[in-house]
Amino acid sequence: MKYAFRRVSALLLTMFLVSLCAFAAFSGISGSAAEARLGTQATAERAAALREELGLNRPFLFRYGEWLSGFVSGDLGQSLTYRQNVGELLRDKALASLLLSGMSFALIVLCAVPLSLLVVRAADGPLDVAHTLFNQFLMSVPPFFVGLLLSWIFGVTLRWFTPGAFPGLSRPGEAVRFLLFPAVAIAVPRAAMTVRMLRGTLLRELNRDYVRTAISRGSDRNSVLRRHVLKNALTPTVAFLAQMMAEIVAGVIVVEQVFGVPGLGRMLVVSISNRDYPVVQAIVVILAFWVVAANTAADLINVRIDPRLALRDE
Numbered sequence: 001m002k003y004a005f006r007r008v009s010a011l012l013l014t015m016f017l018v019s020l021c022a023f024a025a026f027s028g029i030s031g032s033a034a035e036a037r038l039g040t041q042a043t044a045e046r047a048a049a050l051r052e053e054l055g056l057n058r059p060f061l062f063r064y065g066e067w068l069s070g071f072v073s074g075d076l077g078q079s080l081t082y083r084q085n086v087g088e089l090l091r092d093k094a095l096a097s098l099l100l101s102g103m104s105f106a107l108i109v110l111c112a113v114p115l116s117l118l119v120v121r122a123a124d125g126p127l128d129v130a131h132t133l134f135n136q137f138l139m140s141v142p143p144f145f146v147g148l149l150l151s152w153i154f155g156v157t158l159r160w161f162t163p164g165a166f167p168g169l170s171r172p173g174e175a176v177r178f179l180l181f182p183a184v185a186i187a188v189p190r191a192a193m194t195v196r197m198l199r200g201t202l203l204r205e206l207n208r209d210y211v212r213t214a215i216s217r218g219s220d221r222n223s224v225l226r227r228h229v230l231k232n233a234l235t236p237t238v239a240f241l242a243q244m245m246a247e248i249v250a251g252v253i254v255v256e257q258v259f260g261v262p263g264l265g266r267m268l269v270v271s272i273s274n275r276d277y278p279v280v281q282a283i284v285v286i287l288a289f290w291v292v293a294a295n296t297a298a299d300l301i302n303v304r305i306d307p308r309l310a311l312r313d314e
Contacts, residue, residue, distance in 0.1 A: 003303055011296045018288045019071065023064050026281040071285070081276040089279065090264065094286060095169055096179075097252055097263035101290070103176070103183035104190075104248050109241070111187070112194035117225065119195065120202045131195075138192035143251045147185035147258035154181060164260030182259045186251040190244055197240050201233040235302050242298030246291045 067077060076086035119131045155163040161181060167174040205211065206229055214224045253265030260266075264283050271279040 026277040076282040077278040081274045086282045104186040107187035108191045111191045116198035135192045150181045182255045205229040238298045242295045245294035
């Protein structure tokens with residue numbers, strides 16, 4: 001319980017610092033973006049009136065405290081482009097991106113774990129050599145290229161889905177079916193990285209004394225691999241998968257453009273182009289929270305797997 005409290009406290013402190021840095025970075029340029037909204041009518045008087053309307057003339061700490069309290073309660077400010085509450089603007093887009101990230105993560109885990117066990121069983125054989133070559137190829141393929149191939153094969157040629165025509169979250173079955181293809185595009189290179197990492201961890205565990213002892217006593221090698229070796233290899237694997245969440249978020253931002261998914265990544269690109277910094281600021285904090293929360297969850301899961309890890313931080 002003490003360890004969990006420390007990890008959650010660290011999460012809250014990290015998010016506070018991220019939000020402070022994001023607010024400080026964008027507060028200085030929000031004024032120029034707001035003035036740009038006036039266009040040719042941007043006289044000094046109108047610009048001053050707009051800054052006053054947006055509250056940009058108030059002290060920094062007061063504005064940050066007001067923004068932070070609003071962020072916690074769901075009020076993320078006002079979009080300069082859409083003249084709409086940022087929270088309402090991003091709600092459905094955040095859900096779409098979260099669903100896409102979750103599907104990508106699930107595909108990575110569901111593919112990487114059994115493939116790693118299969119490769120380890122065939123270590124130093126022909127299958128292992130073929131896996132190494134194919135795995136290197138998959139790791140080198142960028143997600144957007146995989147996305148383009150999937151769009152061409154399954155969208156244009158086979159017509160299993162229509163690229164750019166996301167059905168919306170109101171039709172969850174069709175939405176999941178559509179998001180399966182961008183999820184595969186994100187997962188392919190990252191699953192290959194996970195297989196490579198887990199394979200190395202499993203092989204190191206197989207060379208430990210407890211494995212040789214169990215096998216010498218008549219235990220089946222595959223049984224020892226599943227029941228003991230895999231469990232001991234999970235701790236570094238969970239930490240690796242948590243770090244992978246940052247790459248998944250980066251992949252979501254790119255792949256959403258390829259498939260036309262109206263998520264946070266697509267909105268981030270549009271908002272940067274429009275200099276809609278309140279929206280960009282909110283998206284940066286949301287994405288940072290996803291990554292930090294994933295690493296915190298990984299630490300808690302690892303302690304659940306191996307309670308001795310909590311003692312190291314005492």
